[in-house]
Amino acid sequence: MKDVDVLDDFDIEDYIRQDQMPHFLCPGCGHGIALRALMWAIHDLAIPKDKLAVVSGIGCSGRLSGYVDASTFHTTHGRPLAFATGLALARPDLHVIVISGDGDCLAIGGNHMIHSCRRNLNMTCMMLNNEIYGMTGGQVSPTTSSDRFTTTTPAGNTEPVFDACALAAAAGASFVGREVTLQILALRELLRDAIANDGFSFVEVISDCTEIYGRKNDLGASPEMMMSQKSSMRPFAYRNTVDVPFRPTGLKTGVLAKTDRPEYGKAYRAMTEKLRGKKGRG
Amino acid sequence: MREALEGSQAIARAVSLCEPDVVAAYPITPQTHIVENLSKLVADGDLHTEFVSVESEFSAASVALGAAAAGARAYTATASQGVLLMAEVLFNIAGLRLPMVMTVANRAVSAPLSIWNDHADSMAVRDSGWIQLHAASNQEAVDTTIQAFRITQQTELPVMVCMDGFILTHTMEPIDLPSIDEVRAWLPPLEFDRQLDPEDPRSVGMLVTPDFFPEVRHSHHTAMRKSLEVIETTDADFAQAFGRASGGLLTVEGDVTARVGIVAMGSTVGTLQAGMAHYAAEAAGPALLIKLRSYRPFPARALRDAVRGLDTVIVIDRAISPGMGGILGTEVAAVLAGMPDAPKLVNHALGLGGRDIPETIYSDLLAAIRDPDAPAFSVFDADMEKLPPEDR
Numbered sequence: 001m002k003d004v005d006v007l008d009d010f011d012i013e014d015y016i017r018q019d020q021m022p023h024f025l026c027p028g029c030g031h032g033i034a035l036r037a038l039m040w041a042i043h044d045l046a047i048p049k050d051k052l053a054v055v056s057g058i059g060c061s062g063r064l065s066g067y068v069d070a071s072t073f074h075t076t077h078g079r080p081l082a083f084a085t086g087l088a089l090a091r092p093d094l095h096v097i098v099i100s101g102d103g104d105c106l107a108i109g110g111n112h113m114i115h116s117c118r119r120n121l122n123m124t125c126m127m128l129n130n131e132i133y134g135m136t137g138g139q140v141s142p143t144t145s146s147d148r149f150t151t152t153t154p155a156g157n158t159e160p161v162f163d164a165c166a167l168a169a170a171a172g173a174s175f176v177g178r179e180v181t182l183q184i185l186a187l188r189e190l191l192r193d194a195i196a197n198d199g200f201s202f203v204e205v206i207s208d209c210t211e212i213y214g215r216k217n218d219l220g221a222s223p224e225m226m227m228s229q230k231s232s233m234r235p236f237a238y239r240n241t242v243d244v245p246f247r248p249t250g251l252k253t254g255v256l257a258k259t260d261r262p263e264y265g266k267a268y269r270a271m272t273e274k275l276r277g278k279k280g281r282g
Numbered sequence: 283m284r285e286a287l288e289g290s291q292a293i294a295r296a297v298s299l300c301e302p303d304v305v306a307a308y309p310i311t312p313q314t315h316i317v318e319n320l321s322k323l324v325a326d327g328d329l330h331t332e333f334v335s336v337e338s339e340f341s342a343a344s345v346a347l348g349a350a351a352a353g354a355r356a357y358t359a360t361a362s363q364g365v366l367l368m369a370e371v372l373f374n375i376a377g378l379r380l381p382m383v384m385t386v387a388n389r390a391v392s393a394p395l396s397i398w399n400d401h402a403d404s405m406a407v408r409d410s411g412w413i414q415l416h417a418a419s420n421q422e423a424v425d426t427t428i429q430a431f432r433i434t435q436q437t438e439l440p441v442m443v444c445m446d447g448f449i450l451t452h453t454m455e456p457i458d459l460p461s462i463d464e465v466r467a468w469l470p471p472l473e474f475d476r477q478l479d480p481e482d483p484r485s486v487g488m489l490v491t492p493d494f495f496p497e498v499r500h501s502h503h504t505a506m507r508k509s510l511e512v513i514e515t516t517d518a519d520f521a522q523a524f525g526r527a528s529g530g531l532l533t534v535e536g537d538v539t540a541r542v543g544i545v546a547m548g549s550t551v552g553t554l555q556a557g558m559a560h561y562a563a564e565a566a567g568p569a570l571l572i573k574l575r576s577y578r579p580f581p582a583r584a585l586r587d588a589v590r591g592l593d594t595v596i597v598i599d600r601a602i603s604p605g606m607g608g609i610l611g612t613e614v615a616a617v618l619a620g621m622p623d624a625p626k627l628v629n630h631a632l633g634l635g636g637r638d639i640p641e642t643i644y645s646d647l648l649a650a651i652r653d654p655d656a657p658a659f660s661v662f663d664a665d666m667e668k669l670p671p672e673d674r
Contacts, residue, residue, distance in 0.1 A: 076392060077363060078338065107337035108308070136309035139318070140335045151318040152309070152335050154325035159335070
């Protein structure tokens, strides 16, 4: 694996629809950094735009697909992985990327998430975890940290959080990783390897919702939130799991699972070929 | 005492006055403020309820179903995609004849994605067997919510209170909220004798064979027809207790000498009232405004009485059944069929996906009936110039 070339010829403007600017993200939101890292990884892998499909659901994360200058699909809430499953099966030649959020992926779409991991179909899910339903004004989500204030937990959150990566690994995703937005170069590399992985890749990006979640919980402005999310400055070190959890919730960054499970699309196509052969049809 | 409240906030306060045992909801625009306000009332210690932040609308409805089956006073609220995601459970709740109340902050249904108001969401579950009441103002929404808890207890039919998203939910209005003692005196405690009880075990939701299924559906339909009277008397009772009615099954206002009637539901009625006040004396002329509050059960007899003697009835839909036309319009046509000297029916969809309905619509609608070439149904405010010729 080559080291990341910081000073390469990547230009985000080549990958973003300029007619969709200005974007709708709030100042300080981490989602833009994640989108940049994703586009950078796609640039690194030299994926042509006509071989790229970006699928998203509903929420702040859901709006990102519309900014990408490729074939993009803004689906219904919680369903991007289900849509992407059909897409990836029908068009195995495409690089299918799903952009989802903690609510979209783990709450309303949780069922699709675990079955996507189990199936191990070739696609990459980038889940932006900002611990909140930002789009609807800041309600509690399955990743809202304990005791944090949201508009539906005005006395503090009492529910335990999901460890999305542990869930993905347990459910069978063949590549699982997590990174914070501050480590954009590490995130770029993590996403690059996730997309290159032949199977279902799950990448959790710890993003920050400064405007709603940060403000309501007195977490400071975006730089403070991002600094508190990182464990240490590890610009190129994503491949090694950080042993010291970077948050009280005990989440770790880096590659958290990598297995050689068979990719589902290949198994499906092999079966299809076999059945076609049986009837003597081409 | 009147307070300036946002529609959603007022609904949360009204729900709180009815002291539900369980509230479950999932965020969706434009409903979210209702449950946000409810969670704040719980956090502030003003409302003692089990507030469950669930993982989807499907779960919200399911939690409410479970709570109702256990004999709890249950409440949920949603809109748009949330209503559709709940659809399976909504049919279950109604089919099981479980009492509960739900607010629908009416919003268009995707695709194309729209967060703005129309009635496609509640219309999509029209046949689920829920009572559906439409509020024309925030005061009506508040009063109807309180009434809904009593109606659902009396009829064992779940009640959906529909209020237009943003137009009502996000609008400040002076609201008169009763005191909790007044509501306690008016709303009897929930007594549900089919509740799940470990002391007297029973099964809920079992398979019903063709030997009994038609009877179950028939009795549900009968209960809905009978609920017409309950809706009317509950509103009358409420008016007696609180000095204010919400419009029973439907109300008629305007010039009794008018030859034209306009049938509408929800906030459109307010727009038409304003338009009528400004333009009825001008070229537009007078009209009778028929505000339909009870959409399910459908008050067929009351509507026939309201339109009897009119030359023309204009029915305003805020939803469309593609391939047929207006949904409410189609139903009004069915109700008028066979009526001696039935008025001519004109049906228009208006304000789909949040298209603003101006007060001048009153004059435009009345002017349009003079056009002999006008189609029986139209999306009245669609701008044909925006469409390619083949789609016009």
